[in-house]
Each structure stands twice: as structure tokens, then as C-alpha cells.
Amino acid sequence: MPATKLVKGVLKGNRRDLARLITLIENEHSSAATALSMLYKHTGNAHIVGVTGPPGSGKSTLVTRITAKYRKRSKTIGIVCVDPSSPFTGGALLGDRIRMQEHSLDKDVYVRSMSTRGHLGGLARATSDAVRVMDAFGKDIVIVETVGAGQSEVQVVEVAHTVIVVDVPGAGDDIQAIKAGIMEIADIFVVNKADYPGADKKVTEINAMLDLDSRERSWRPPVLVTNALTGDGIPELVDMIGKHMSYLQETGLLKQKGLQRSRDELEQIMEYKLTKELFTRLRGTPEYEQAIKKIAGRNDDPYSVAERLIAEFLTSVRG
Amino acid sequence: MSSSKKIRVLVAKPGLDGHDRGAKIVARALRDAGMEVIYTGLRQTPEMIVEAAISEDVNVIGMSILSGAHNALFPKVIDLLKAEGVDNILVIGGGIIPQDDVPALKAAGIAEVFGPGTPLAEIVGYIESNVKL
Numbered sequence: 001m002p003a004t005k006l007v008k009g010v011l012k013g014n015r016r017d018l019a020r021l022i023t024l025i026e027n028e029h030s031s032a033a034t035a036l037s038m039l040y041k042h043t044g045n046a047h048i049v050g051v052t053g054p055p056g057s058g059k060s061t062l063v064t065r066i067t068a069k070y071r072k073r074s075k076t077i078g079i080v081c082v083d084p085s086s087p088f089t090g091g092a093l094l095g096d097r098i099r100m101q102e103h104s105l106d107k108d109v110y111v112r113s114m115s116t117r118g119h120l121g122g123l124a125r126a127t128s129d130a131v132r133v134m135d136a137f138g139k140d141i142v143i144v145e146t147v148g149a150g151q152s153e154v155q156v157v158e159v160a161h162t163v164i165v166v167d168v169p170g171a172g173d174d175i176q177a178i179k180a181g182i183m184e185i186a187d188i189f190v191v192n193k194a195d196y197p198g199a200d201k202k203v204t205e206i207n208a209m210l211d212l213d214s215r216e217r218s219w220r221p222p223v224l225v226t227n228a229l230t231g232d233g234i235p236e237l238v239d240m241i242g243k244h245m246s247y248l249q250e251t252g253l254l255k256q257k258g259l260q261r262s263r264d265e266l267e268q269i270m271e272y273k274l275t276k277e278l279f280t281r282l283r284g285t286p287e288y289e290q291a292i293k294k295i296a297g298r299n300d301d302p303y304s305v306a307e308r309l310i311a312e313f314l315t316s317v318r319g
Numbered sequence: 320m321s322s323s324k325k326i327r328v329l330v331a332k333p334g335l336d337g338h339d340r341g342a343k344i345v346a347r348a349l350r351d352a353g354m355e356v357i358y359t360g361l362r363q364t365p366e367m368i369v370e371a372a373i374s375e376d377v378n379v380i381g382m383s384i385l386s387g388a389h390n391a392l393f394p395k396v397i398d399l400l401k402a403e404g405v406d407n408i409l410v411i412g413g414g415i416i417p418q419d420d421v422p423a424l425k426a427a428g429i430a431e432v433f434g435p436g437t438p439l440a441e442i443v444g445y446i447e448s449n450v451k452l
Contacts, residue, residue, distance in 0.1 A: 016403075019376040027324050090325070091350035097371060098360035104367045113375055115325070115355045 003035035010137050011042060015110060018137050022112055025133070026126040036129055039136040044258075046078070046135040046142045047245050050160030052122060052182065055148025057166045058192040060099035061228040062237075063145050067103055069238045070141055076108040078134030081145040082123055085115040092116075096145060110134065122146035122153030128265075131159055151181040158264065161254070162244045164237075166190045167206070169198035183209060187244050189223040194232060199225055219247055278313055324452050326354040328379040331368045332361050333396065336386035341414065341435075345381060348439035349446070365395040372400070372408060378450050381442075384414040389424065397428035407451050413437070 006024070009017025024032040049066075051059050060081065067077050081096035092115035103109040112130060119125045123146060134142045146156050157163055165186035183206075191202045206223045222240060226233035248254040282288045291309070294300040330346045332339050339361055346356045357375050359367070372380050382393060393412050400408060412424065413433040421432045430449060433442055 016373050016405075019374055023327075023376045085355075086350065086353075089351055089353045091353040092355045093346055093350045094355060094357045097357060097375075101360060101363075101367070104359075104370055111371075111374060113355075113357050117323075117325070 003031040003038065006031075007035050007038045010039065010133060013138060015107070018110065018133060019112070021133055022126070022130045025129045026114070026117070026124070032129070036132065039133060042136040043132050044135070046131075046139050047162070047241075048131055048135070048142045048144065048160045049241055050144045050146065050156035050163040051166060052146040052149045052153065052156050052163065052185075053166030053190075053192075054150065054168070057148075057168045058228045059145050059148075059166055060096045062164075062166060062190065062192060062226065062234075063096075063143050064100045064102060065226075065228050065231055065234045066143065066238055066241075067100075067109060069234055071103070071106065071108065073238075075140040076138065077103075077110070078131070078137065078139035078142040079109070079111045079145065080114055080127055080130050080134070080142070081111065082114045082116060082127060082147050084147045085117050087118070090118070110137070110139065116147060120153075121155030122149050123155045123159065128159045149182055154182055154185050157185040158261070161248060161257070162187045162241055164188045164190055164241070166192050167202060168193045169196040169202045186221045187219065188237070188240055189221055190233075190237060191223065191225050192228055194225045194227045195230075218251065219244070278310075281313065281316075282309065326379065326446065326450055326452065327375060327377040328354050328356050328381055328446070329368070329372050329375060329377045330356055330358045330381050330383070331363050331371070332359075332384070333363050333365060333368060333382055333392040334384055334386050334388040335362060336384065337361055338385050339383070341385070342381075342383040345383070345413065345439065345442060348443060349381075352443040352447070354446070365392055365399055368396055369399040369403060369405075373403060373405065377408060378452060379409045379411065379446055382410070382412045382414075384412070384416070387415070389414065389416050390420055393424055393429050394427035401428075409446065409450050411442075411445070413442075 006021045085092040094113035
């Protein structure tokens with residue numbers, strides 16, 4: 001299907017076209033880039049909320065509860081849930097929808113399950129573009145649920161305005177709380193499963209970690225306690241998400257982040273296109289294979305070969 | 320730009336029976352065959368299944384029923400897909416389905432029915448050769 005037709009459908013609010021376009025993006029179909037560039041000017045209106053945390057911490061249930069609260073406030077919602085792909089077969093079992101059944105017939109909630117397709121960092125390569133399409137579609141809030149994250153799956157910070165890091169009682173001691181990585185990206189901490197023993201201790205540990213944070217920040221991430229099963233603490237969480245957005249707007253940080261994001265994105269796209277162009281020319285040519293053999297045989301080294309190949313590439317481009 | 324397509328499958332449990340071991344085993348086998356499998360959990364209505372299939376843009380719907388409601392629920396899913404104008408999804412079924420019921424289900428648009436004891440490789444092979452990507 002041509003990109004123009006899908007784009008029209010998405011802008012008119014056709015959910016099937018939205019779903020198809022996300023598939024094209026995931027498959028890196030040649031028309032996806034055209035569609036995205038046509039949609040770009042219609043984006044920038046959604047509040048993008050990231051939800052991350054370890055496997056089984058209750059992210060999907062929490063997302064369902066947050067969505068229910070937003071629906072009561074008449075907000076439209078898009079959700080991308082990412083689950084890992086198998087490193088051996090490339091297959092994936094995407095099970096986040098199981099928890100989201102209560103919204104399955106609500107036309108104003110769009111849920112898309114996504115496999116990482118081998119991408120690291122907690123998201124799929126296509127996630128940020130899928131978020132963008134939902135934004136253009138007109139969703140007020142787009143929620144990105146990462147894969148069950150360990151310590152360094154922090155890419156959600158590049159996509160979301162507000163990052164929620166979910167933790168649960170009893171997982172690790174206070175050393176875990178002061179490690180680098182995921183604990184540093186939160187705008188809001190949530191200690192879920194509040195009925196489990198140790199919830200208070202977890203809150204104290206996170207707060208103690210925040211006390212030692214040397215970054216000059218006017219927003220200290222609040223630590224909230226929820227029970228996603230019963231819904232306890234969810235209204236406070238949704239209020240806090242809104243408060244964080246107001247903070248970003250009032251301080252000018254939203255604009256600043258937007259600039260930084262545009263810069264990062266432009267550079268990422270250029271890097272991707274450039275390397276792709278380079279490798280399309282190199283791979284499979286006898287000279288390239290010969291050079292690799294030489295490196296493996298220690299008759300040449302990868303550092304100078306890389307310099308030479310890039311120099312040749314640039315000369316050929318200058319033509 | 321090269322295009323890398325993946326087979327996306329919705330594994331669904333329509334109706335009220337609460338046993339999904341079979342569905343989970345099939346889901347796992349399809350995953351191991353390199354497919355992206357979306358499992359939606361128990362007690363789905365045909366409307367929920369069709370809605371999920373469209374949102375997730377799947378190529379295949381695999382339904383499992385052990386309760387005996389297949390003659391009502393399987394064709395309902397087909398009807399709803401038709402009403403939405405969807406004609407590119409391969410719909411297959413499994414579970415406790417009497418042989419006598421199979422011809423009518425096939426006539427209704429269920430492409431194939433897999434009973435207990437079907438080798439997993441047979442289901443994988445069937446999908447791989449019949450899916451429309």
C-alpha cells in the first residue's frame with residue numbers, strides 16, 4: 001500500500017492504517033521513511049510516558065491502571081509494549097496484552113505489542129517511530145513500556161518526556177539503589193506491590209540514594225507507592241505524571257529537551273544512512289573480503305584499513 | 320532499503336474454558352520457529368480477538384477451544400473479520416473439536432483445524448506455507 005494512502009488514513013483516525021504503518025516501520029519497508037516524513041509536522045503534541053523496571057514488577061498492570069485513570073479524564077491513549085526477541089530464533093512471545101484486556105474494546109486505546117528484534121537498550125528500533133505515528137494519529141498520551149529492564153536498558157529516556165521506574169520490595173539491597181544506570185533516569189519512582197513486606201524499606205533506600213545525587217536538579221524524583229492490582233496509589237501517580245509535564249513546560253526544559261532530541265535524532269538518522277550506504281558499497285566486493293582476510297592473517301590491521309576505506313568512500317562520494 | 324518481514328500470530332482463547340496449556344505450548348513452538356506471537360490470555364470474546372488482530376496487524380489468528388463452543392465462536396470471528404473488510408489473515412483453530420464439526424468450520428472460513436496430538440512441527444509448517452505476508 002502506498003505511503004500517502006496510509007498517512008491519510010492515520011491522520012483521519014483509521015486504526016487499521018495506523019497498525020499497518022507500524023508494521024511497515026518495523027519491517028524497515030522502503031515506504032516507511034516517506035510516511036514518517038509526511039507525518040512529522042503532525043507530531044509533537046502527545047505527552048510520552050515511559051514505564052520501565054525489572055520483569056514481573058507489574059509494569060503492564062500499572063500501565064493498564066494508568067490508562068483507566070486517563071480514560072476517566074477523557075484522554076486518548078496509545079501504548080507500545082516491548083518484549084524481547086529470542087537471540088536464537090528471532091521469535092518472540094508478546095504477552096503484555098494479557099493484562100490490558102479491560103481496554104481491548106475501547107476505540108480510544110490503541111495497544112501495540114512489539115518485539116525488540118535483537119535491539120538492545122530496552123526498546124525496539126521501531127519504537128520511537130511507532131510512538132511518533134501514534135502522536136500524529138492524535139493520541140493525547142503515549143505510554144512506552146520497555147522490556148523487563150535490568151540495569152542498563154535506559155534508551156526509554158531518549159523517547160519519553162516522563163520516565164517512570166518501577167521497582168518492587170525485596171529485590172536487592174541498598175547497594176542496588178546506588179548503582180549507575182536505570183536508577184538515574186527516573187523522573188518518578190514507583191514502588192509497586194505495596195502489600196509485600198519491605199515496601200517502606202525500598203522507599204527509604206531510593207530516597208537515600210536521591211539524597212546523595214549530586215546533580216543540580218530542581219525536580220527531585222518523587223517516590224510513590226502503588227498496588228497496581230487494587231489500584232491504590234494510581235490517582236496520585238497520574239497526578240504526578242501531569243505535574244512533571246507542567247514542570248517541564250514551566251522551566252523551559254521541554255523546549256530544551258526537544259532541541260536535544262532533534263539533534264540526537266538527526267545525527268542517528270545520518271549515521272544510520274551513512275553506514276548503510278558505506279556497507280552497501282563494501283560488502284561482497286572482493287577487495288573488502290581480501291582486506292578482512294589480511295587483517296585476520298595479521299598482514300594488516302583494522303585501524304588503518306578502516307581509515308583507508310572511509311577515505312576512499314569519501315573521495316568517491318565527492319566524485 | 321531491505322524489508323525484513325516477520326510472521327505475526329495472535330494466539331487466542333475464545334469463550335469461557337480456563338485451560339490454556341495447549342495454547343501456550345503452541346505459542347512457544349511458534350516463537351521457537353521465529354514468529355512473533357501475541358498471546359492475549361483467557362476468556363476472549365470474538366470482538367476482542369478481531370480488535371486485537373487488527374491493532375497488532377497479525378498475519379495469523381490461532382484459536383484454541385476446549386469447551387465445545389467452537390461451532391458458535393469460530394465462525395463469529397470470521398464474520399467479524401469480514402465485516403471489518405479484513406481478508407488477509409489466516410485463521411486456524413485447535414482444541415477438542417469433533418471430526419464431524421470440521422467440514423462446517425472449514426466451510427465457514429477456518430483454514431485448518433488441529434486436534435490433540437498434532438505434532439507442533441505440522442502447525443508451524445502449515446502456517447509457513449499458507450500465510451500471506
